[in-house]
Amino acid sequence: MKIIQSGIINKTASIAIIISRFNQFINNNLLSGALDTLKRIGRIKEDNILQIYVPGAYEIPLIANYISKYKKYNAIIVIGTIIKGSTDHFKYIASDTYNNLSKISMKYFIPITLGILTTNNLEESIERAGLKMGNKGSEAALAALEMINVIETLKKNND
Template sequence: MKIIQSGITNQTASIAVIISRFNQFVNNNLLFGALDTLTRIGQIKEDKIFKIYVPGAYEIPLIAKYIAKNKKYDAIITIGTIIKGSTDHFKYISSNVYNNLSKISIKYLIPITLGILTANNLEQSIERSGLKMGNKGSEAALAALEMINIISKLKEKMIKS
């Protein structure tokens, strides 16, 4: 049986992080968690991390596609917060963002990880950005690091086969 699995350190990877400015208070905590994980745990050098700010979560897929298409980065981490309001707007925005990011990731064969919170209220989003529920930005960074390494191992395996 052959198994491919990988760790989370990679000193040569380049990572793009797309951050929504809307709900910036929460997103700053998510970004801090992602950057801390990338540099401290993943050992990514700061000059290999490219941060791009966009107005809101809805704009993230367009920038992700632009980055993925240029094939300059090994992974994309998305950071944002979508909080439910009194209308269905929340449902349509989150569904659209998640579906489009998944399609971009598959089309361009680049890991795109979700540090995008969908929460019923501000309290839930604060809890998931560094309090009781951990930091989803950090979790997105961990997933990106592991996926970069898994894809690298798959490429090596395909070349050797």
């Protein structure tokens, strides 16, 4: 039986991070967590990380699609915060964003990891951006690092 598992260190990987400016004070904490994980744990060089800011979470898939098309990056981390309001707008933005990111990832065989919070209120968002619920930006970075290495291992096995 063959088993493929991979670590999280990859000093040569290139990673794009797409960050929503909407709810920026929360997203900045998610970004800090992702960057710390990439550099300190994954040992990614700062020059191999591209940060792109977009107006909101809904705009993230367009940029992810554009980046993926050119196959310059080994993974994409997306960061944003969608907080439930008094209308159904929250559901549609979250659903469309997640579905489109999944389609892009599958189409281009690129890991797109989610550091997008979907919460009921501001307090939940703050908890998930570095307080008692951890930092979801850091978790997205860890997932990206591992997926890069899993894909590289699969490519080597198929050569």
